[in-house]
Amino acid sequence: MxxxxxxxxxxxxxxxxxxxxxxxxxxxxxxxxxxxxxxxxxxxxxxxxxxxxxxxxxxxxxxxxxxxxxxxxxxxxxxxxxxxxxxxxxxxxxxxxxxxxxxxxxxxxxxxxxxxxxxxxxxxxxxxxxxxxxxxxxxxxxxxxxxxxxxxxxxxxxxxxxxxxxxxxxxxxxxxxxxxAEQIAWAQAQTAAIRLDPAFRGGDYYRHDDAPRVGLGIARRLAHLSYRAEPELESRFGRAPQGAETPLGSPDRQRRGRYAVESYLDHQAEKLVGRFDANAYLSLTEALMSxxxxxxxxxxxxxxxxxxxxxxxxxxxxxxxxxxxxxxxxxxxxxxxxxxxxxxxxxxxxxxxxxxxxxxxxxxxxxxxx
Amino acid sequence: MxxxxxxxxxxxxxxxxxxxxxxxxxxxxxxxxxxxxxxxxxxxxxxxxxxxxxxxxxxxxxxxxxxxxxxxxxxxxxxxxxxxxxxxxxxxxxxxxxxxxxxxxxxxxxxxxxxxxxxxxxxxxxxxxxxxxxxxxxxxxxxxxxxxxxxxxxxxxxxxxxxxxxxxxxxxxxxxxxxxAEQIAWAQAQTAAIRLDPAFRGGDYYRHDDAPRVGLGIARRLAHLSYRAEPELESRFGRAPQGAETPLGSPDRQRRGRYAVESYLDHQAEKLVGRFDANAYLSLTEALMSxxxxxxxxxxxxxxxxxxxxxxxxxxxxxxxxxxxxxxxxxxxxxxxxxxxxxxxxxxxxxxxxxxxxxxxxxxxxxxxx
Missing domain, CATH: 3.40.50.1820 (Alpha/Beta hydrolase fold, catalytic domain)
Known part of the structure; x- marks a missing residue:
């Protein structure tokens, strides 16, 4: 320089x-x-x-x-x-x-x-x-x-x-x-979700077409919730459904619609997954646990x-x-x-x-x- | 009767x-x-x-x-x-x-x-x-x-x-x-972890030898944390390692040991997995979300x-x-x-x-x- x-x-x-x-x-x-x-x-x-x-x-x-x-x-x-x-x-x-x-x-x-x-x-x-x-x-x-x-x-x-x-x-x-202990505990659950994703492949997924997007997304949901507070979530979303979706569930519960707060967290998860590597998330999370x-x-x-x-x-x-x-x-x-x-x-x-x-x-x- | x-x-x-x-x-x-x-x-x-x-x-x-x-x-x-x-x-x-x-x-x-x-x-x-x-x-x-x-x-x-x-x-x-909204959000992450488990098989796992134990275990970790409070975790576990394990990590981070609080949550997860069906957990969790x-x-x-x-x-x-x-x-x-x-x-x-x-x-x- x-x-x-x-x-x-x-x-x-x-x-x-x-x-x-x-x-x-x-x-x-x-x-x-x-x-x-x-x-x-x-x-x-x-x-x-x-x-x-x-x-x-x-x-x-x-x-x-x-x-x-x-x-x-x-x-x-x-x-x-x-x-x-x-x-x-x-x-x-x-x-x-x-x-x-x-x-x-x-x-x-x-x-x-x-x-x-x-x-x-x-x-x-x-x-x-x-x-x-x-x-x-x-x-x-x-x-x-x-x-x-x-x-x-x-x-x-x-x-x-x-x-x-x-x-x-x-x-x-x-x-x-x-x-x-509490911070370690929340972090552990996040790392476990990433490692559970079949696309994680023990951490060696780079040569494959998929990546542990779902697992990383779950980790981000948990993290994001820990970063915010209850009153804000309640005032922004409450129990509102997401658009025209039906969260109460149809007779076929596999196709349940989402609450707005679920859609919001889906969005937070997608944003992070689009810009972050799952192994890096693990590495930094475990560094922070330490x-x-x-x-x-x-x-x-x-x-x-x-x-x-x-x-x-x-x-x-x-x-x-x-x-x-x-x-x-x-x-x-x-x-x-x-x-x-x-x-x-x-x-x-x-x-x-x-x-x-x-x-x-x-x-x-x-x-x-x- | x-x-x-x-x-x-x-x-x-x-x-x-x-x-x-x-x-x-x-x-x-x-x-x-x-x-x-x-x-x-x-x-x-x-x-x-x-x-x-x-x-x-x-x-x-x-x-x-x-x-x-x-x-x-x-x-x-x-x-x-x-x-x-x-x-x-x-x-x-x-x-x-x-x-x-x-x-x-x-x-x-x-x-x-x-x-x-x-x-x-x-x-x-x-x-x-x-x-x-x-x-x-x-x-x-x-x-x-x-x-x-x-x-x-x-x-x-x-x-x-x-x-x-x-x-x-x-x-x-x-x-x-x-x-x-907050209760729904924590519940959503739990259901997502169960559904991510490859052993979940879309909910039709009963005829197979395995069950979504890891996913259900993650759900239980999250639930258990929400059922308890931070001061208790800190006073019981703090940053103590689990027995002779080395949570700081060896050079091979894949074999990191656990903190005591991780072992405690592993135990909570195992106990629930041993007595509870993953689909039932989903059904009741989504009922409660509703x-x-x-x-x-x-x-x-x-x-x-x-x-x-x-x-x-x-x-x-x-x-x-x-x-x-x-x-x-x-x-x-x-x-x-x-x-x-x-x-x-x-x-x-x-x-x-x-x-x-x-x-x-x-x-x-x-x-x-x-």
């Missing part, structure tokens, strides 16, 4: 070919590519680099792109936003193990075939280790800020715990210090208590039922200086971290991006 | 062969059997008959049985309990469409083969219509009480709405007037507002996240006389209606079983 590159063509996809990566659990990827996008310019003293980390099925398109693409966090990142791309140099990498350009299960292994079932187990620490190569590439000592929500928040926290000397501010939104910032560090409190050098900002969505506000409170209470929790007020549940993140603008401006 | 029968052998399984049943949605079952159990004796004026209705995967074993079997509601029903089988004559039928003795998808159709995919769509009203034949059999004008929790509560409410002149008290615990006491009656308020002749008792579990306490409050507010809501205080979530129902004993004794 040259200096000229850094300011040109905001949001253009880039690829860092990065050699081998040794993994936390003992595996090794012999050749890793890291896809990312950037916005803004690195300033002369290199003090304005912000790393933005996406959630489970997110990608590097955090802000609006050159071809009119909308960024998934455009409320926070862009010209004039709190993460002002006129002032900050924003980098957004695609996660290791995913399917948005960075090496993942659908990538080619050394034998030229897709990794598939052979893709190794990935953790959030492996993602951070790979992303650290972006700092090296830029010749920077540290990020101004590492920020993310949901799994992105967990990734940001792991960044701070793994390399605290390279993170000045860490912003953790709608996330937690360690995935809980999330525990205290692993190998004497537990969560010990791991967090020593991070004095990092300024933390913790936020939650008040209606979140996947990452409960209490988990953010516990995280903040275990951090040096007990920074407290800022709140997004939303009826939407967890997804409020995406759709209503701009509520945090005053606090983020006061404490991080001043 | 003779008078002598009525008091003999509490909990003995019985079967009523009941002829044809016309169904609400237009189907017809040419020959229906109704399995039930009874406890206690019908008194001379026939005023002490209590109908107890089970939940989705429940059965007729509501109280302790003759061979040492434990009843699923033994905290409420039995000698000396609030539904005192020394004073009340208790009948517990197995639901139509299930797999506990009453006609369901695994039963033989007229051609001698299992109904399988041909089993018609069933509603809670069909269940009540069939159960009314027990009243006829006993020569009774009305039940002293119809009582149930969860789907059993919905069934009790439908009983009161369908035949209010035959129900003196109606007890609805941890249930609602109409299944909500639950709407206002259907064809001008809506919930109109349907409930005219039930002056029935004494209602409504209760909820304070930590229930499947049947939200607000739904019980809304139900009670729509009933004549606005009876209010009694609460089971529990950290367990929905399943508190089973495990801690005896908390309702004083209120039930004061208002229903005095």
């Amino acid at each position: 040259t200096h000229q590159d850094r300011g040109a063509a905001d949001g253009t996809p880039r690829l860092l070919r990065s050699g081998a990566l040794q993994l936390e659990t003992g595996g090794r990827l012999p050749e890793v590519s890291l896809a990312f996008r950037t916005w803004g310019r690195l300033n002369p003293d290199g003090s304005n680099a912000v790393l933005v980390l996406h959630a489970l099925t997110g990608d590097a398109q955090v802000a609006d792109g050159p071809e009119g693409a909308h960024g998934w966090w455009r409320g926070l990142v862009g010209p004039g936003r709190v993460i002002d791309t006129e002032r900050y140099f924003v980098l957004a990498p695609a996660a290791l193990g995913g399917c948005s350009g960075t090496t993942g299960p659908a990538s080619a292994a050394p034998d030229g075939q897709a990794w598939g079932s052979r893709f190794p187990f990935i953790t959030l620490r492996d993602m951070a280790a790979l992303e650290a190569r972006l700092l090296d590439l830029l010749g920077l000592a540290s990020w101004h800020t590492v920020i993310g929500g949901s799994m992105g928040g967990a990734r940001a926290l792991e960044w701070a715990a793994t390399q605290p000397e390279r993170v000045r501010h860490c912003v953790v939104i709608a996330s937690c210090a360690a995935s809980t 999330h525990d910032v205290g692993r190998g560090r004497g537990g969560v409190d010990a791991a967090l208590g020593q991070l004095d050098a990092v300024e933390f900002f913790v936020a939650a969505v008040d209606s979140d039922r996947l990452y409960l506000p209490g988990q953010s409170e516990a995280l903040a209470a275990a951090l040096p200086g007990k920074p407290g929790v800022e709140y997004i007020h939303s009826s939407m549940g967890h997804d409020g971290f995406l759709t209503q993140a701009e509520q945090l603008e005053p606090q983020l401006r006061a404490r991080v991006f001043g | 003779t008078h002598q029968d009525r008091g003999a052998a509490d909990g003995t399984p019985r079967l009523l062969r009941s002829g044809a049943l016309q169904l609400e949605t237009g189907g017809r079952l040419p020959e229906v059997s109704l399995a039930f159990r009874t406890w206690g004796r019908l008194n001379p004026d026939g005023s002490n008959a209590v109908l107890v209705l089970h939940a989705l995967t429940g059965d007729a074993q509501v109280a302790d049985g003759p061979e040492g079997a434990h009843g699923w509601w033994r905290g409420l029903v039995g000698p000396g309990r609030v539904i005192d089988t020394e004073r009340y004559f208790v009948l517990a039928p197995a639901a139509l469409g299930g797999c506990s003795g009453t006609t369901g998808p695994a039963s033989a159709a007229p051609d001698g083969q299992a109904w399988g995919s041909r089993f018609p769509f069933i509603t809670l009203r069909d269940m009540a219509a069939l159960e009314a034949r027990l009243l006829d059999l006993l020569g009774l004008a009305s039940w002293h009480t119809v009582i149930g929790g969860s789907m059993g509560g919905a069934r009790a409410l439908e009983w009161a709405a369908t035949q209010p002149e035959r129900v003196r008290h109606c007890v609805v615990i941890a249930s609602c007037a109409a299944s909500t 639950h709407d006491v206002g259907r064809g009656r001008g809506g919930v308020d109109a349907a409930l507002g005219q039930l002056d002749a029935v004494e209602f008792f409504v209760a909820a579990v304070d930590s229930d996240r499947l049947y939200l306490p607000g739904q019980s409050e809304a139900l009670a507010a729509a009933l004549p006389g606005k009876p209010g809501v009694e609460y089971i205080h529990s950290s367990m979530g929905h399943d508190g209606f089973l495990t801690q129902a005896e908390q309702l004993e004083p209120q039930l004794r004061a208002r229903v079983f005095g």
Whole structure:
């Protein structure tokens, strides 16, 4: 990446070919590519680099792109936003193990075939280790800020715990210090649905015409429900039928019509299936199940208590039922200086971290991006 | 059923062969059997008959049985309990469409083969219509009480709405007037997992060696999670591994070990799969999705507002996240006389209606079983 590159063509996809990566659990990827996008310019003293980390099925398109693409966090990142791309140099990498350009299960292994079932187990620490190569590439000592929500928040926290000397501010939104029994349980059901799909073929489906679309769609239904809240579903759909369909069932119950909420979830499932790889979903989901910032560090409190050098900002969505506000409170209470929790007020549940993140603008401006 | 029968052998399984049943949605079952159990004796004026209705995967074993079997509601029903089988004559039928003795998808159709995919769509009203034949059999004008929790509560409410002149008290615990968008959504994911299982074979799997065990197991995982609450899971399991298993994953992620909560849910799934038929699960789940006491009656308020002749008792579990306490409050507010809501205080979530129902004993004794 040259200096000229850094300011040109905001949001253009880039690829860092990065050699081998040794993994936390003992595996090794012999050749890793890291896809990312950037916005803004690195300033002369290199003090304005912000790393933005996406959630489970997110990608590097955090802000609006050159071809009119909308960024998934455009409320926070862009010209004039709190993460002002006129002032900050924003980098957004695609996660290791995913399917948005960075090496993942659908990538080619050394034998030229897709990794598939052979893709190794990935953790959030492996993602951070790979992303650290972006700092090296830029010749920077540290990020101004590492920020993310949901799994992105967990990734940001792991960044701070793994390399605290390279993170000045860490912003953790709608996330937690360690995935809980409940989060693991919902995730397990999702992975089981994918693996049940006969088209999954043990993970080696790439050479076949079909893919585990139904299984991945069920996983997405469950995930989507956990991302939203009951009152919104009730007010939007209630018991309404989908169009002229007859959900009550005809005498032939095999041809039962759908309720509107079923059609809505079918649509959410189809959208995800159209843009996401089932093995990548498994890889990232199991990485998130493994999330525990205290692993190998004497537990969560010990791991967090020593991070004095990092300024933390913790936020939650008040209606979140996947990452409960209490988990953010516990995280903040275990951090040096007990920074407290800022709140997004939303009826939407967890997804409020995406759709209503701009509520945090005053606090983020006061404490991080001043 | 003779008078002598009525008091003999509490909990003995019985079967009523009941002829044809016309169904609400237009189907017809040419020959229906109704399995039930009874406890206690019908008194001379026939005023002490209590109908107890089970939940989705429940059965007729509501109280302790003759061979040492434990009843699923033994905290409420039995000698000396609030539904005192020394004073009340208790009948517990197995639901139509299930797999506990009453006609369901695994039963033989007229051609001698299992109904399988041909089993018609069933509603809670069909269940009540069939159960009314027990009243006829006993020569009774009305039940002293119809009582149930969860789907059993919905069934009790439908009983009161369908035949209010035959129900003196109606007890609805941890249930609602109409299944909500959220309840429908969770149910849809469960049915999709069953149908995805290659062993499901469109519902006609009875003649094969395998059954959709994995799909039914996923459904049960989801259901079980909705029946419990997050704090209990966290305090019981946290992030503990299962025994010596390594959930973090070896380099070969296909052989990842399990977290303890995964093993727990595997166990819950296996238990259900060992005792329940997948088609029955679908039939009952879709019946519950169809639950709407206002259907064809001008809506919930109109349907409930005219039930002056029935004494209602409504209760909820304070930590229930499947049947939200607000739904019980809304139900009670729509009933004549606005009876209010009694609460089971529990950290367990929905399943508190089973495990801690005896908390309702004083209120039930004061208002229903005095």
